[in-house]
Amino acid sequence: MTQKDRQAKGLLPTGLSDTLWPAAAREAAASERLLGHFARSGYARVHPPLLEFEEGLAAFADGGKLPDMFRLLDPESRQVMALRSDITLQIARLAATRLAAAARPLRLAYAGPVLKVRGDQLRPARQFRQVGIELIGSRAHAADHEVARLALAGLADLGIGDLVIDLVAPVMLDALFSCWELDMPRAERLALALDAKDAASVHGELDDRRGAVLEELIAAAGPHAEAAPRLAALDLPAAAARWRDRLLDFAARLASEMPDVEITIDPCERRGFEYHTGLGFTVFSHRARGELGRGGRYRIRRGPGEYEAAVGFSAYMDGLLPLLDEVKEETAVYATADALRARIEELRRSGRTVIEALEPEDPDETLAHARTLGCGQVLDARGLHPVPANDESR
Numbered sequence: 001m002t003q004k005d006r007q008a009k010g011l012l013p014t015g016l017s018d019t020l021w022p023a024a025a026r027e028a029a030a031s032e033r034l035l036g037h038f039a040r041s042g043y044a045r046v047h048p049p050l051l052e053f054e055e056g057l058a059a060f061a062d063g064g065k066l067p068d069m070f071r072l073l074d075p076e077s078r079q080v081m082a083l084r085s086d087i088t089l090q091i092a093r094l095a096a097t098r099l100a101a102a103a104r105p106l107r108l109a110y111a112g113p114v115l116k117v118r119g120d121q122l123r124p125a126r127q128f129r130q131v132g133i134e135l136i137g138s139r140a141h142a143a144d145h146e147v148a149r150l151a152l153a154g155l156a157d158l159g160i161g162d163l164v165i166d167l168v169a170p171v172m173l174d175a176l177f178s179c180w181e182l183d184m185p186r187a188e189r190l191a192l193a194l195d196a197k198d199a200a201s202v203h204g205e206l207d208d209r210r211g212a213v214l215e216e217l218i219a220a221a222g223p224h225a226e227a228a229p230r231l232a233a234l235d236l237p238a239a240a241a242r243w244r245d246r247l248l249d250f251a252a253r254l255a256s257e258m259p260d261v262e263i264t265i266d267p268c269e270r271r272g273f274e275y276h277t278g279l280g281f282t283v284f285s286h287r288a289r290g291e292l293g294r295g296g297r298y299r300i301r302r303g304p305g306e307y308e309a310a311v312g313f314s315a316y317m318d319g320l321l322p323l324l325d326e327v328k329e330e331t332a333v334y335a336t337a338d339a340l341r342a343r344i345e346e347l348r349r350s351g352r353t354v355i356e357a358l359e360p361e362d363p364d365e366t367l368a369h370a371r372t373l374g375c376g377q378v379l380d381a382r383g384l385h386p387v388p389a390n391d392e393s394r
Contacts (some may be wrong), residue, residue, distance in 0.1 A: 003221045003314065010256060011055065011183055012279055013126075014119075014124075015116075015118070015119045015124055015125055015126030015127065016125075016126060016127050017125070017127075018070065019321075021081065022320060022326065025036075026320055026324045026325075026326065027129060027317050027320075027324070028278065029329055030158050030320060030321075030324050031111050031129065031131050033039070033158060034111075034131045034158065034159065034315060035109055035111055035131065035153050037150070037153070037154040037157055038109040038133050038154065040163075040306060041146070041150055042066070042107045043107040043108060043109035043133045044107065044108055044109065044166065045108075045109045045110065045111075046091070046094060046108050046109070046110055047095065047110070047112065048084075048087060048090035048091070048093075048112075048114070049090075050083060050084060050112075051072075051081045051082070051083055051084070052081065052082055052083040052084070052093070053074075053077075053079050053080070053081060053082075054066060054069075054079075054080040055079070055080070056069060056093070057082055057089060057090070057093060058082075059093075059301070060089065060092045060096050060097075060300060060302075061092070061094045061275075061301060062087055062302050062306070066082050066089070067125075067223060068085045068116045068117045068118065069082045069083060069084065069085045069116075069117065070082070070083040070085075070115060070117060071083075083115055083326070084115070084226065085114050085117070086114055086128050086130070086314070087110050087112060087114060087132065087314070088132070088134065088312055089313065090110075091108055091110060091134045091136075092134075092300040092301075092310070093314070094108070094275070095108070095134075095136045095137075095300055095308065095310070096301070096302045096308070097301055100302075103239050104136065104144065105135055105136060105138040106134075106135070106136040106137050107131070107133065107134075107135055107136075108133065108134050108136070108227075109131075109133045109134075110117045110130070110131070110133075110134075111129065111130065111131040111132075112129065112130060113127060113128070113129050114127070114128065114129075114130050115127045122289075122290050122291070123175065123290055123291075123316070124155070125318050125320075126316035128316055128317060128319075129316075129317035129318070130314045130315070130316065130317070131294075131314070131315045131317060132295075132312060132313050132314035132315060133147060133150065133151075133312060133313055134310055134311075134312035135147055135310065135311050135312065136300065136308060136309075136310040137308055137310070138309060138311075139309045141246065141249070141250070143297075143309075143311050144190060144250060144252070144278065144279055144296075144297055144311050145250065145253055145309050146284070147255065147260065147295055147312060147313050148165065148250075148254060148281055148295065148313070149254070150259050150313070151283060151293060151295055151313040152165060152254075152258055152283065153258075154315070155292060155293070155315070155320070156282065156322060157261075158320065158323075159323075159325050160285055160287070160292070160320065160324075161285070161287065162200070162258075162262075162285050162286035162287050163261045163262065163265075163283060163284070163285050163372070164240075164256065164262040164264060164283070164284040164286065165223060165262070165263055165281050165282070166264045166265070166266055166269070166279075166281060166282045166283075166284065167247060167250060167251055167254075167263065167264070167265050167266070167271070168265075168266050168267070168269040168273055168279070168280045168281065168282075168283050168296075169214065169243050169244070169246070169247040169267060169278075169279050169280070170269070170270040170273045170274075170276055170280065171243055171276070171277060171278060172240050172243035172244055172247065172267060173191065173194065173217075173240075173267075173268070173270065174245055175237070175239040175240040175242075176213075176236065176237065176239075176240040176311075177190065179237035179238075179239055179240060180210060180237075184206055188203070189205055190202060190205050190206075191270055192215070193205070194214065194218065194268035194270070195269065195270055195271055197218050197221070197268065199218055200215075202214045202215060202218070203215070212218055213234065213235075213236070214268075214360075216230065216234055217231075217234070217267045218268055219267050220234070220265070220267055220351045221264075221265065221266045221267065221268060221269075222264060222265070223262070223264055223265075223266055224251050224252075224255055224263040224264060227250055227264070227265040227267075228240060228251060228252070228265070228274065231244055231247070231248060231265065231267060231308065232244075232248060237298045245281060246278075246279065247265065247267070250270070250279055251263055251265060262286075263299030270295065273296060274296050275298055276296045276297060277297055277299050277309075278296065278297030278311070279296055279297055280294070280295065280296025280297070281294070281295055281296060282294045283315075284297075285323060287320065287323055288319060288323055289309060289340070290316075290319050291313055291316065291319060292315060292316060292319045292320055292323075293313060293315040293316055293319075294313070294314060294316075295311070295312055295313030295314065296311065296312075297309070297310070297311040298311070298312070299311055328343070328388075330351070330352055330353075330376075331374065331375060331376030331377065332352070332353040332354065332355055332373065332374060332375045332376070333347055333352055333353065333354045333355070333376075333377045333378070333379050333384070334355055334357070334361075334366065334369060334370035334373060334375035334377070334378050334379070335354050335355065335356045335357060335378075335379040335380075336357050336361065336366055336379065336380040336381070337356075337357045337358075337359060337360045337361070338360070338379055338380060338381040339356075339379045339381060340371075340381065343379060343383075344356065344379065347379070355373055355375060357369065364378075367387060367388070368377065370387045371390070376385060
């Protein structure tokens with residue numbers, strides 16, 4: 001297909017799409033409702049920019065890397081700019097700079113579009129809207145629980161049912177490999193094998209005793225009621241056991257407080273949680289194919305060797321969109337050219353949508369335009385009248 005053909009058809013790059021009415025209205029309403037839900041728990045909204053200096057943003061990333069971001073040259077400063085692929089890192093920058101002196105724990109909420117260099121099989125979209133929260137400056141276990149609970153309750157408040165939260169603890173594996181004094185290449189091979197649930201490859205890297213431990217970790221993945229006793233029974237080194245116990249306590253508390261949410265545990269999952277420094281979670285629904293959001297604990301780099309604890313959650317609105325109910329609105333009103341201005345504004349103040357005719361029309365034209373625009377009533381100089389069905393007006 002030529003460039004001219006693509007332009008004529010209005011084609012967009014792979015992974016990008018237009019969101020039209022009424023889907024755009026549903027997404028916007030859901031975003032505002034989620035932000036309102038977070039605000040009632042003390043999360044203040046912030047709006048970071050779409051673009052930032054690459055060097056400045058990387059300074060606050062744990063590891064100094066900015067993965068999956070588009071870069072461009074700023075013609076004003078001649079500096080390389082990064083187009084955000086995740087708002088979390090921008091919140092980290094805010095917390096470490098402009099809000100460095102703000103009282104802790106710091107609770108922030110955000111919403112906005114993000115753009116990734118590439119999608120994947122599970123999430124082919126490269127641009128979507130993120131809505132989320134970050135709780136910064138607390139190492140308390142209760143902080144992890146607050147964020148996960150608010151995430152689940154917020155999605156339930158949108159009418160999304162059959163929710164599933166999958167809990168992970170990638171740091172438990174890090175602790176285990178460290179206790180076993182594995183070199184980096186072997187640890188990386190084992191991590192890939194565990195991600196793939198490949199027990200044979202695991203045994204090929206370790207002696208029988210250690211291989212059996214990792215095989216039990218693979219087998220322990222599943223529903224909370226089944227996974228918890230298997231995990232609890234494992235004989236792990238002290239450092240790994242502490243993370244195991246924290247994961248099980250987290251799961252038990254969620255199960256007690258949110259009995260309508262299905263809880264699963266995957267002690268070997270690391271994909272997508274590479275920068276996390278504690279527990280993590282992904283939220284799904286049995287009504288949708290992909291993930292609805294992701295969260296967990298991480299750390300913010302504030303300077304050389306100086307870090308601040310944080311935990312957050314991001315909802316992916318493109319995943320939520322198919323699950324959202326239609327926005328319920330009163331039918332619109334079609335106002336003729338001779339309708340009283342005061343009456344038009346009165347209806348709008350009451351919450352009604354009023355669409356105005358741009359020039360005088362005869363009665364048949366008025367009814368035809370009202371039907372085309374989906375209006376249920378017509379406002380003219382005489383007052384408000386219902387729009388009859390086509391057969392009633394003949």
